[in-house]
Amino acid sequence: MGLTKHRRTTSIEDMRAIACHHDELTITDVPVPDIANNEVLIRVAAAGVNRADLHQRRGNYPPPPGASEILGVEVSGTVVEVGEHITEFRIGDHVCALLAGGGYAEFAAVPAAQVIPVPNAIESHAAAALPEAACTVVSNLVLTAHLQPGETLLIHGGSSGIGTHAIQLAKHLGARVAVTARTPEKLAACRELGADLAINYADEDFAAVLAAHGGADVILDIVGGNYLEANITALNTGGRLVIIGMQGGSRGTLDIGQLLAKRATVAGTTLRSRPTYGDGSKAEIVAATLELTLPLLANGTIRPVVDSVFPLAAAAEAHARLESGDAIGKVLLIVADDE
């Protein structure tokens, strides 16, 4: 890109961050990152906790080449420094951002193309719940699956950070929304957010329930392998299955006969591995999210759903909460007081 790192001009030299050694998370002092011409430096208010962080902690999901080794793929906070090429953000702006890594820290450097301004309506810490959820949902439901008004969307893990956001955007887009979840509390939370049909997957065969309700046109799936056959069964003609997680295994049996008969599509996507710029990039997805979702956040149509907050030093407890499967919405790490 021809972008060179330059030495920072602020006086802050070190910061607290979470280091990860053999699965242990500890607070440590590291240098504040330098920013490139296309980047801003964010003083982090809060960081979102994601399953990617759990995998990275175990050594199963290395950060993309060039990314910070520090955990954390999304933050909220305040812009404290801007690169030479930056015109869209100024020091003092309240923002949230999609990171390739480095979110569990007091400061994070990030390309401006991955930064989203935070509307006044959204509390500064809660904004850390937005980048991954909002961008993942726009990327998959809108840019990949082209969800249409009147279509039925099935969301697996409806009460997850992504699920709670997806329910709200899909309802705004005029879709009928079905969700799966495991407990009455989670199913109730999904209904409250707008889900039309809430299926307890522990008690019911979701594909059969969907079939009785007209099938699914789009499925947003975090399960993967175990659900592949049932997902294809649940799809309507022209249906689109979008797989964004593999909590149920990385391999599955694909019924190609059904796929052809339904003229259906299976897409797999990730957000973190995408390049910053170009075709299919984070910049493209952030731009679409700014256009579609930001006004809905500003006017209260979509709200971030926060399950729980933990201080940065309690990152291990925050991980345990996400891993318990009991969270409804996002788990956040509070890094600094709100300004």
Next chain:
Amino acid sequence: MGLTKHRRTTSIEDMRAIACHHDELTITDVPVPDIANNEVLIRVAAAGVNRADLHQRRGNYPPPPGASEILGVEVSGTVVEVGEHITEFRIGDHVCALLAGGGYAEFAAVPAAQVIPVPNAIESHAAAALPEAACTVVSNLVLTAHLQPGETLLIHGGSSGIGTHAIQLAKHLGARVAVTARTPEKLAACRELGADLAINYADEDFAAVLAAHGGADVILDIVGGNYLEANITALNTGGRLVIIGMQGGSRGTLDIGQLLAKRATVAGTTLRSRPTYGDGSKAEIVAATLELTLPLLANGTIRPVVDSVFPLAAAAEAHARLESGDAIGKVLLIVADDE
């Protein structure tokens, strides 16, 4: 649709057609079909032989609801009668058409939205090689996979009716084309049509060869189950696998981990089961084919590739030829002399 059948006005009342009883194909006399307001009646010059016909003959692929029980999903010929609503075709027009069934006969009734005018450059019988191949290729490479200039397309069965057409259109679109086939003759035919890379799948691991040549951005696949894993391996980031046949089985193992890492898509499609009108319809695909492919047929950029022709009465021999796997291009049934 509010379209009612009306009695024909021509004096022809009966026609020869191929009847199919317990896998046997015999010539029989049946009534000439009536046409609806939205249909034309075609005096058939030639009918294309397709794998769908082989499956239907064995009772494994019933025609769509409302379609003729007679085999045959594509013909060329002359318009001899037009429905009341028809303005785009006139009696005497040389055409070819995509049928839901009924092609192995002297006359075929078909919605005008599924009819393609035959350019003067194309011989009337050879035009029967076009509808399925041209529409399948536009539908899958253009409308589904959005093949881009500079991308690499892998075509399995490069010497098939669809493969020979796909090579020519893809080269016109500026793609790099790789094919698989089984014999030196077939590989040579593919190269002559423009294929840049011809892989003998009996001798070589096609996924490894593709990997050594930069991978595939789009794969057009007629194999299905057996190739699913290798196809995903051969795909690049953002790659699209489009499965249109299941000669290698209707089930396969999907490596969802690779699918996500590559942000790849697997689509299954068929042509015959599509509705005539509306979203994803034959009318939509024919319209796109008229716009993109018809000028290329008229100026000789794309030519129909005919393997062999058989008289209508020798339909069983034509089936045997297709089934042998030795055909290069289309197998046709000649129903009437060229006019």
